[in-house]
Amino acid sequence: MLPSADALAASRLSLSVDGPVATITLNAPDRRNSQVPSMWHSLAAIGAALDDEIRVVVLRGAGSCFSAGLDLGLLSPEGVPGEEHMLGLMNAADQTIIDTIDGYQQGFTWLTDPRFISIAEVHGYAIGAGFQLALACDLRVVAEDAWFCMKEPALGLVPDLAGTKPLVDLVGYSRALEICATARQVSAPEAADLGIATAVVPVAELQATTDDLVQALLANNAGAVRETTALLQSARVEDLDTQRLAERTAQARRFRALAAGG
Structure with a gap:
């Protein structure tokens, strides 16, 4: 059961x-949507x-x-x-x-569930x-005014909300290390380059761009998109022969589903 609106509001969210x-909206603008x-x-x-x-989850x-x-x-x-x-x-x-931090991480890791595609709509x-919450999502639509920063090392901490793996997957070990160890800010144009x-779009076009992307994602067969998402996720860690088998197996499921009218 989904949390109630009151429970979500108490935790600085709306759905x-x-x-x-x-x-999902991070909904504590007076506290710059700081997290608890x-x-x-x-x-x-x-x-x-x-x-x-x-089929699609949007975070803003x-x-x-x-x-x-x-x-x-x-x-x-x-x-x-x-x-x-x-x-x-x-x-x-x-x-x-x-164990406590593992519970916190669950708020981030579910966003990679291949049943849906998750989009972070990032501004400011x-x-x-x-x-790390933006990195937890599959896709990131970013306004030109956006700045990213892995601030934890500047506080004497480490990034512990499941953000290190997606950052390395996206930018490679060397650049990820430089970004995290310096705790510097990454601009929207650099984020696009990396x-x-x-x-990356003008601030005024951010929501419309996200909406267009959502409609494009919904335009294709749900089962095929979910299977493809799972395949692309496994491709990051599997060897070629294992991945080829995963492709064949997924296609067999699609053949059966299409034959059954799905």
């Missing part, structure tokens, strides 16, 4: 579902509850930016009311830390956890 498209544990748990709950009718940020990253109040002695206390977690046993800042951005 709308329009036929095969689910749109309840947001990650709610994202994971959304992912677990979406049914097979959903309300207000001036996509997400300025971790709410730094979590690292203060006072913490953030209603949220898990990060300073307390820092003093926990190693296994407790590892995508910093730290915001950058392959992080699927498209």
Whole structure:
């Protein structure tokens, strides 16, 4: 079951579902859509509850930016009311830390489910956890004013929200290391050059470009798109013979589905 609107609002999110498209909005513009544990748990709950009718998931940020990253109040002695206390977690046993962060990561990893294609619509800042949330998506439509930054090393931390693998997959080890170890900002044009951005467009055209991409993704056979998505994901890790077998096996399923009218 999808989280209630009130529960989502409490975790700085909103959700709308329009036929095969689910749109998740990071909805704390007064805090630049900074992220907290309840947001990650709610994202994971959304992912677990979406049914097979959903073919595209869009993530966007309300207000001036996509997400300025971790709410730094979590690292203060006072913490953030209603949220898990990060300073307390820092003093926990190693296994407790590892298990807790695994729960946080579930809010990101579901976005690679091949049942649907996920799109991050990025404007303004995508910093730290915001950058990792954009990287968790399959595609990124980026406004010209966007800036990406893996800020964690500047805070004495590491990127731990499942962002390191997609970054290396996209830009390679050497460039990923340089981006993370320097914690520098990556502009929208550079993001396009590096392959992080699927498209870079004027701010005024951002939503329309995303909408056009959604319609293009919906135009083709759902089963074929899902099988192709899974194949492209496996191609990043499998050897040629294993991948060829996966292609043949997927095509056999498509033949059966088409013969049955699907």
